[in-house]
Amino acid sequence: MDASLRQLAAYVAVARAAGFTAAAAHLRVSQSTLSRAVSDLERVLGVQLLERDTRNVQLTAAGQETLRVAEQIVDAHRSGMKQLRRYLLGESGVVAMATLPSVAAVLLPRMISAFRGRRPDVSVRIMDGLERAVLGRVLNGDADFAVTTVGTASDRLEHRPLIRDRFRAVLPENHPLADRDEVTWEDLAAEPFLAVGPESSVRRLTDAAFEQAGAVVTPAAEAGNVATVGGLVAAGLGVSAMPALVLPLLGPGHVVHRELTGPAVERRLDIVVPARRTLPPAAAAFLDLLDEARAEDREVPAGAAWITTDARTA
Amino acid sequence: MDASLRQLAAYVAVARAAGFTAAAAHLRVSQSTLSRAVSDLERVLGVQLLERDTRNVQLTAAGQETLRVAEQIVDAHRSGMKQLRRYLLGESGVVAMATLPSVAAVLLPRMISAFRGRRPDVSVRIMDGLERAVLGRVLNGDADFAVTTVGTASDRLEHRPLIRDRFRAVLPENHPLADRDEVTWEDLAAEPFLAVGPESSVRRLTDAAFEQAGAVVTPAAEAGNVATVGGLVAAGLGVSAMPALVLPLLGPGHVVHRELTGPAVERRLDIVVPARRTLPPAAAAFLDLLDEARAEDREVPAGAAWITTDARTA
């Protein structure tokens, strides 16, 4: 009752080439195959499509209409398969990643720029949020993968270390500690400390660092956003400590940062992928790029000015 | 390399039904067939499309994209075949007919109206012109068929009699001959005769009729359009003779018509189709309607008022 794709494609080729032999050469099949295919199509449809004149073929009225329809169908198949191939090669589609605001603003722009240079037809969707929300996005499938700090381990997630991000002391530029090249956690503990909110992964690590240093620190003030904390520091209300990666987010205010010595406190940014789920090809391609870009055990550079520049141009 | 239509359709069914067994019942095939088809599709594409959980199937990311594309292709096929079926049944398409102006204006409107009542999606194209041009339209393929007078026979055309159209005398309403019920060609020959142009098939027949009646008539005036001739008659410049079918075209002026006795002069309107060419299905359906409508040897009624009415409402 229905014409097969093979019959339709054969008919289109014959009608376009205005001949069985020419069409056969074009399709790289024998001419008899096409003869049969078209004949079968005519039998299935119950109409004569071509006037065979032994010298050249001519389309009947029904043949014209059939050609129109057959071209639609064959084109739909061809273009659909092409679409699909591109998708499966990771050349089209969407990469949905969940990540922390600092990663999104500082680390990703250059990555995305490079990625889109290679795969212009893949769109990248960034969902930024705090650690808990980020992991949730991956677990429920909203995001293909995440770049985030590693919280509690889950057997439904797989982690791959991406980069280490050391904490640095953040000081008002005219603060006495700013005269030194290095600052210790004990030094910070003696000053009014300005902390980020308890939801942030940064807070968990600063709390742990002070505890490890044997100091009990009650924040002089808290703010949800790191930029706000930066503003407080610039205003001279106290000091803080932040990973190198978030420093560019503090803006160009009157804030300086110094190396933090003593116990090396750092956060590890991981690539988090769902366990035993195959990634969409485009996402896999993005991860390949990430793997390329990371040197083993690499750390975020402390002098973050160049990162800031990149982040703004990207 | 390319997925077959069968594989794509199977996959769409399975994905929609969210299960092989349900899809198999829906498609009326065995479950193993679908299992294989989908498996083959996965092998061809090189991706896993479904997460089989033995209890229910779930689409992977690639499965989502593949479903989207597969639906496009399968729908294109389904709708294309549907289109084609409708066309081949004569339920869609175009009927292109060539015909004389009088036929187009008087005889066809009711036919077309009836036809479009049955086949609303078939559009009708009328190309009106004089006999020579009409036959040319059919010969060069512009028109599927013609309804016209029969001129010189051609072995490339096939004629089927449709209706006979007798000539009637056309007189000014206050003319002496208008007092009679019947008029002869000899009577007309004694009056100033108003003729249509030599291109018209009507002219050929009036000339022949006068010759057969043994009269030599030189037209007092000629006009290309029958309506113009009607105006001349109404103005009292002379008399004329026209087939019953064209009388409605004379308009509501001061013109009367009477039966023409003596040698029965009539023109035969034929359906003219190209020999040994198959008609487009929609055109064939129109001809079926024409065949239905004609009683054998039927003649155009002389009292043409009803035709006029129909022509105006259609």
Add this chain to the structure above:
DNA sequence: TTTATCCATGCGAAATGCGCAACAGTGGGT
């Protein structure tokens, strides 16, 4: 534990698809 349900797979039968080779019709060249 048992049972019912679901998908995968081995197997044989049937259908389909394919190319080779032979055949038939037609136009151009000699």
Add this chain to the structure above:
DNA sequence: ACCCACTGTTGCGCATTTCGCATGGATAAA
């Protein structure tokens, strides 16, 4: 007028594909 080159068609055999049945393994429900 004849022949040749080229066209599409058709008979035939082989390879592949497709299908359903029956079976097996796995899992959730009873």
